Amino acid sequence: xxxxxxxxxxxxxxxxxxxxxxxxxxxxxxxxxxxxxxxxxxxxxxxxxxxxxxxxxxxxxxxxxxxxxxxxxxxxxxxxxxxxxxxxxxxxxxxxxxxxxxxxxxxxxxxxxxxxxxxxxxxxxxxxxxxxxxxxxxxxxxxxxxxxxxxxxxxxxxxxxxxxxxxxxxxxxxxxxxxxxxxxxxxxxxxxxxxxxxxxxxxxxxxxxxxxxxxxxxxxxxxxxxxxxxxxxxxxxxxxxxxxxxxxxxxxxxxxxxxxxxxxxxxxxxxxxxxxxxxxxxxxxxxxxxxxxxxxxxxxxxxxxxxxxxxxxxxxxxxxxxxx
Amino acid sequence: xxxxxxxxxxxxxxxxxxxxxxxxxxxxxxxxxxxxxxxxxxxxxxxxxxxxxxxxxxxxxxxxxxxxxxxxxxxxxxxxxxxxxxxxxxxxxxxxxxxxxxxxxxxxxxxxxxxxxxxxxxxxxxxxxxxxxxxxxxxxxxxxxxxxxxxxxxxxxxxxxxxxxxxxxxxxxxxxxxxxxxxxxxxxxxxxxxxxxxxxxxxxxxxxxxxxxxxxxxxxxxxxxxxxxxxxxxxxxxxxxxxxxxxxxxxxxxxxxxxxxxxxxxxxxxxxxxxxxxxxxxxxxxxxxxxxxxxxxxxxxxxxxxxxxxxxxxxxxxxxxxx
Numbered sequence: 006x007x008x009x010x011x012x013x014x015x016x017x018x019x020x021x022x023x024x025x026x027x028x029x030x031x032x033x034x035x036x037x038x039x040x041x042x043x044x045x046x047x048x049x050x051x052x053x054x055x056x057x058x059x060x061x062x063x064x065x066x067x068x069x070x071x072x073x074x075x076x077x078x079x080x081x082x083x084x085x086x087x088x089x090x091x092x093x094x095x096x097x098x099x100x101x102x103x104x105x106x107x108x109x110x111x112x113x114x115x116x117x118x119x120x121x122x123x124x125x126x127x128x129x130x131x132x133x134x135x136x137x138x139x140x141x142x143x144x145x146x147x148x149x150x151x152x153x154x155x156x157x158x159x160x161x162x163x164x165x166x167x168x169x170x171x172x173x174x175x176x177x178x179x180x181x182x183x184x185x186x187x188x189x190x191x192x193x194x195x196x197x198x199x200x201x202x203x204x205x206x207x208x209x210x211x212x213x214x215x216x217x218x219x220x221x222x223x224x225x226x227x228x229x230x231x232x233x234x235x236x237x238x239x240x241x242x243x244x245x246x247x248x249x250x251x252x253x254x255x256x257x258x259x260x261x262x263x264x265x266x267x268x269x270x271x272x273x274x275x276x277x278x279x280x281x282x283x284x285x286x287x288x289x290x291x292x293x294x295x296x297x298x299x300x301x302x303x304x305x306x307x308x309x310x311x312x313x314x315x316x317x318x319x320x321x322x323x324x325x326x327x328x329x
Numbered sequence: 330x331x332x333x334x335x336x337x338x339x340x341x342x343x344x345x346x347x348x349x350x351x352x353x354x355x356x357x358x359x360x361x362x363x364x365x366x367x368x369x370x371x372x373x374x375x376x377x378x379x380x381x382x383x384x385x386x387x388x389x390x391x392x393x394x395x396x397x398x399x400x401x402x403x404x405x406x407x408x409x410x411x412x413x414x415x416x417x418x419x420x421x422x423x424x425x426x427x428x429x430x431x432x433x434x435x436x437x438x439x440x441x442x443x444x445x446x447x448x449x450x451x452x453x454x455x456x457x458x459x460x461x462x463x464x465x466x467x468x469x470x471x472x473x474x475x476x477x478x479x480x481x482x483x484x485x486x487x488x489x490x491x492x493x494x495x496x497x498x499x500x501x502x503x504x505x506x507x508x509x510x511x512x513x514x515x516x517x518x519x520x521x522x523x524x525x526x527x528x529x530x531x532x533x534x535x536x537x538x539x540x541x542x543x544x545x546x547x548x549x550x551x552x553x554x555x556x557x558x559x560x561x562x563x564x565x566x567x568x569x570x571x572x573x574x575x576x577x578x579x580x581x582x583x584x585x586x587x588x589x590x591x592x593x594x595x596x597x598x599x600x601x602x603x604x605x606x607x608x609x610x611x612x613x614x615x616x617x618x619x620x621x622x623x624x625x626x627x628x629x630x631x632x633x634x635x636x637x638x639x640x641x642x643x644x645x646x647x648x649x650x651x652x
Contacts, residue, residue: 057515057516057517057518058486058515163604164373193372193373193542194372194542194544194583194586194587194588195372195582195583195586195600195601196372196600197586197588197598198586198588198598198599198600199600201588201598202596202597202598202600205596205597209596220515220516221588222516223587223588223589224588226588226594227588227591227594227595227596227598228596247594260517261516261517263520264516264517264519264520265516265545265589266519266520266523266543266545266546266548266549266589267545267548267589267590268544268545268547268548268572268584268587268589268590269548269572269590270548270549270568270569270572270573271569271573278517278520278521278524279517279521282485282487282488282518283485283515
């Protein structure tokens, strides 16, 4: 059963005012930050989104949480349509999903103590029947922090501890889905493992689904069931994580896998180095949007955008997928 | 001695804080041989930035150096006057910072910034400009002549870091310090920048002190590696020695923790339990003992000495020392 189902989602941002667009004769003064995106998250499973900066990962997460309006497409949460929800319905929806923000310290109010921070969701959603102190202790214990941490301010926490507080706050309302934006960015390797183990444990204990955004492929392998690779707002490849790692079909996926320096000085890496940088959204390349950097580009790639192809759950958008 | 561009001996740095004296670095020894790339790896708060600030003599005002020497091309940097230091910086000794946006001046064009730093040379403006163009070309920026007139915000993150590298290498320094130059970049760009650094290093023939917490990058780029933990060097040696046969339990654990090293899919990733010790009230004995899985009684009271584990492979651990 899927908790979240996203179909053909499109998120647009206006880049010129109507007048500017008229003066410059621009018929379409928008950029598509997310385009033709479809995926679903099964109950108790983890879906990971991988992409370089500017590929639209965070925009997609915000659109799913309905913190950004979408232009087209549907988002279904437990069968009900999110895009047409009223404000009060949205309030209820947001009780069932929670966000872990990218910047762990920045997302905690510097003037509130940890105890108040992690129990604030109860206050916001009017759940006054609970003993907030006891709940605070329970949440801290769940994420492996000692109870006296509730008296600390965010600046007294280390990066890893701030992440744990973020997890505690996300768990407060026993959500069905947690959206985690770069949960390990900026953490040392020894601490990174702790946070990932914590997320895994939380999932095993509570059966919560997760939507994880990251650009660290090494992490993806150990936490996720399904993975999508995003480039310029589109999914280039989507499928079960194991399959994606073992048999990447899209050249971009395999370049990302190759771009992962291994801590082994003798490692012979597959040399599939990408040239250039991600093109601007203002100026999308024609045809397959990856053709400007693709090492295997052919003339067909420049003409028309390839459709999602593939079998069963593994799909990719490429005319010349990598053969096994 | 003359084989090293930079030789750091017995260097300690303290910070005076409200809580007391914070011993940020203690008795650090580092060698950077001529023409080689030395990686410094360590977690946040281990003293990587203090090390850089000491070498370029830009330490905070509450810092003092109780002992040690930093020998750069035969001169002790710590005893130089401010004037002499200025002559060194940006000429013989230059640095690439972590964040390329904040290290470039946003209100000046790239061309202005690149010609400004050539103030030492008695050349015409046209010559200086030509040199900047050549430099930009060598770091792979297309159409360098026209891009000189652009401002930093008109470049992407990867381009800006290339420009920062071009500026640092323009004077052909003998030592380049790179402070996590790829942290702010995406994976595909990271690989590009590493290859660029390696290629420029071999053409110019300078030495590089490369600071990072990314083990994979160090393995890819460096010849030697120095592992720092809580302000002490715990292990140093050639990259293949340290990565293949780590001698210190911290290095061992650090390598084990890197998810890239774990081939089997697992829900339970290895970690290093515990926290970095408080550097204001230092524990006695070994600095790593509280988090060490192979701790013995000796670790509690006696500080391990730097010992030779193999050829050019040093480690500070009681387990490796003969009784």
